[in-house]
Amino acid sequence: MDIRLENVKYTYSPGTPFAYQALQGVSLHIPHGRYVAIIGHTGSGKSTLIQLLNGLLLPTEGTMQVGEFTLPPKKKKGMEKLRQQVGLAFQYPEYQLFEETVRKDVAFGLINMGLPPEMIPGRVDAALRLVGLDPDKYGDKSPFMLSGGQMRRVALAGVLVMNPQVLILDEPTAGLDPAGHHAILDMIARVHREEERTTILVTHSMEDAARYADYLYVMNEGRIWMEGTPHQVFQDPVKIRQAGLELPEITRFIFEFNERVRISGSKIAPLPFDIFDAGMLTNELARRFRRKEGSRG
Amino acid sequence: MVVVSKAIIRLADVSFSYEGAEERALQGVSFTVEKGEFLSIIGHNGSGKSTLAKLLNGLLLPSEGKIEVNGIPTADDAHIWEVRKVVGMVFQNPDNQFVAPTVEDDIAFGMENIGVPPVDMEARIQDALEQVNMTGFRTAEPNRLSGGQKQRVAIAGALAIQPAVLVLDEATAMLDPRGRKEVLEVVQRMNREAGMTVIQITHYLEETLDSDRIIVMDGGRLVGEGTPESVYQQVDWLRRLGLDVPFACDLQYRLQQKGFRFSTLKMTGEGVLDSLWTSD
Numbered sequence: 001m002d003i004r005l006e007n008v009k010y011t012y013s014p015g016t017p018f019a020y021q022a023l024q025g026v027s028l029h030i031p032h033g034r035y036v037a038i039i040g041h042t043g044s045g046k047s048t049l050i051q052l053l054n055g056l057l058l059p060t061e062g063t064m065q066v067g068e069f070t071l072p073p074k075k076k077k078g079m080e081k082l083r084q085q086v087g088l089a090f091q092y093p094e095y096q097l098f099e100e101t102v103r104k105d106v107a108f109g110l111i112n113m114g115l116p117p118e119m120i121p122g123r124v125d126a127a128l129r130l131v132g133l134d135p136d137k138y139g140d141k142s143p144f145m146l147s148g149g150q151m152r153r154v155a156l157a158g159v160l161v162m163n164p165q166v167l168i169l170d171e172p173t174a175g176l177d178p179a180g181h182h183a184i185l186d187m188i189a190r191v192h193r194e195e196e197r198t199t200i201l202v203t204h205s206m207e208d209a210a211r212y213a214d215y216l217y218v219m220n221e222g223r224i225w226m227e228g229t230p231h232q233v234f235q236d237p238v239k240i241r242q243a244g245l246e247l248p249e250i251t252r253f254i255f256e257f258n259e260r261v262r263i264s265g266s267k268i269a270p271l272p273f274d275i276f277d278a279g280m281l282t283n284e285l286a287r288r289f290r291r292k293e294g295s296r297g
Numbered sequence: 298m299v300v301v302s303k304a305i306i307r308l309a310d311v312s313f314s315y316e317g318a319e320e321r322a323l324q325g326v327s328f329t330v331e332k333g334e335f336l337s338i339i340g341h342n343g344s345g346k347s348t349l350a351k352l353l354n355g356l357l358l359p360s361e362g363k364i365e366v367n368g369i370p371t372a373d374d375a376h377i378w379e380v381r382k383v384v385g386m387v388f389q390n391p392d393n394q395f396v397a398p399t400v401e402d403d404i405a406f407g408m409e410n411i412g413v414p415p416v417d418m419e420a421r422i423q424d425a426l427e428q429v430n431m432t433g434f435r436t437a438e439p440n441r442l443s444g445g446q447k448q449r450v451a452i453a454g455a456l457a458i459q460p461a462v463l464v465l466d467e468a469t470a471m472l473d474p475r476g477r478k479e480v481l482e483v484v485q486r487m488n489r490e491a492g493m494t495v496i497q498i499t500h501y502l503e504e505t506l507d508s509d510r511i512i513v514m515d516g517g518r519l520v521g522e523g524t525p526e527s528v529y530q531q532v533d534w535l536r537r538l539g540l541d542v543p544f545a546c547d548l549q550y551r552l553q554q555k556g557f558r559f560s561t562l563k564m565t566g567e568g569v570l571d572s573l574w575t576s577d
Binding site: 148175180244253257 | 340341342343389443444445467470471472473474475476500502539540541544547548551552555556557566567569570573574
């Protein structure tokens with residue numbers, strides 16, 4: 001389902017001394033099936049934006065179209081449908097686990113939406129498999145006996161089981177160690193490839209945004225500050241820094257590398273800016289410096 | 298010859314089990330922390346890092362072994378507040394650390410706990426907020442601050458106790474890059490200028506690069522320690538432990554496998570560039 005926002009504004013506590021305009025006119029179009037990342041410092045409007053996308057908040061001004069839903073809606077009815085189609089996994093989603101068993105926890109949303117009971121176990125087990133948990137091994141365990149990374153997978157299964165068309169993940173790897181971090185993001189990338197849906201990743205990590213997403217939105221002061229492919233966005237370090245962000249380390253390295261090439265007047269070819277993988281960077285460097293050695297010998 | 302010890306914290310063969318748990322969360326951990334040291338502790342989730350942090354100021358007590366802070370055993374009930382005066386803690390979740398309606402009240406609360414005379418509080422609040430660049434927020438409500446601001450207030454609360462040691466238990470995990478930088482800069486300055494001992498537990502390897510020492514935890518045991526240069530040289534070993542290495546170290550490791558040689562491990566991209574440009 002396509003997502004379109006037209007000049008959407010959002011103000012918290014309007015008409016009170018605490019009124020705060022978190023979104024100052026956001027327009028964007030996310031075509032179905034894209035993997036997008038939203039980046040921006042705390043308070044830039046990211047969380048407000050994703051809560052608007054699944055109808056938890058409604059625009060104060062402007063309109064938005066999320067699939068067949070127009071927001072703000074003419075009547076409140078039907079909003080739970082939107083929330084089924086736009087799955088939102090909050091930060092630290094495992095804090096919301098509460099059932100006695102993993103299967104019961106994942107089934108919770110399905111039971112709530114009134115799915116016939118005989119259809120539930122199959123969907124639950126499929127969702128667990130999708131997030132890389134063997135249902136027979138983990139299904140009847142208490143979610144609280146699992147590791148942090150596994151609990152996070154259970155919580156994500158609870159969102160995926162609803163089969164949302166849009167999956168929004170707010171910092172899905174916060175607090176995980178490096179191995180768990182990569183495992184979760186690789187899993188999300190696989191699910192994105194396997195299932196026909198839009199994935200929206202909210203992240204503080206420029207590295208993850210660059211590596212996993214096709215398209216980036218940089219938020220700053222309640223606005224879309226920049227947008228484009230990672231390659232396009234990270235070519236403008238000045239604008240990135242104005243948004244209170246940094247370039248991915250690998251991009252910073254490429255900038256410094258090219259600067260040295262320029263200053264030294266060396267014949268080494270500058271590095272392209274669309275490298276976001278250390279292995280690729282290594283190959284490019286090896287090629288350049290081997291050539292140099294060869295010319296000497 | 299008299300050996301003058303600079304150790305401020307000493308762990309001797311410390312083990313810890315949570316109630317009802319089959320496995321020990323910590324197993325025979327021994328090390329000392331020197332006064333003025335900047336120590337980082339890394340390890341995967343469940344490696345025992347956070348348990349270790351809570352043991353350092355007596356929030357948890359060792360099941361076996363002994364921890365001394367300034368020579369006082371943390372298990373000594375009568376002197377636990379002495380221990381907590383020496384070791385300040387800042388935890389991961391900025392939202393779980395506030396008890397009072399305003400920033401200044403919150404900082405005062407911690408001081409009341411250790412019996413700071415009310416006449417001294419004003420100056421200490423002012424001083425602590427200055428250290429973390431938050432003087433403009435004295436009367437603000439903690440829950441209206443950004444994550445980085447909250448954590449800086451939490452640090453100010455710890456600083457007002459005037460601890461000799463500050464323990465940060467993944468204190469930057471929930472912050473954005475800017476918030477992380479703010480917090481790291483504050484503690485690095487406190488370490489450099491005020492000689493405060495800092496023990497930080499973190500998943501962000503970049504935050505460990507300027508440490509005097511890194512301790513690596515796995516399965517509740519201390520499995521390695523050394524300078525950042527020596528620890529991050531062991532790329533395969535760290536990966537087997539579910540850890541990673543900083544970008545510059547990863548890049549050098551990969552280049553080494555392609556036949557590049559580096560005389561020393563560089564911790565920054567600039568360092569790698571220097572090596573590339575100066576080597577043959």
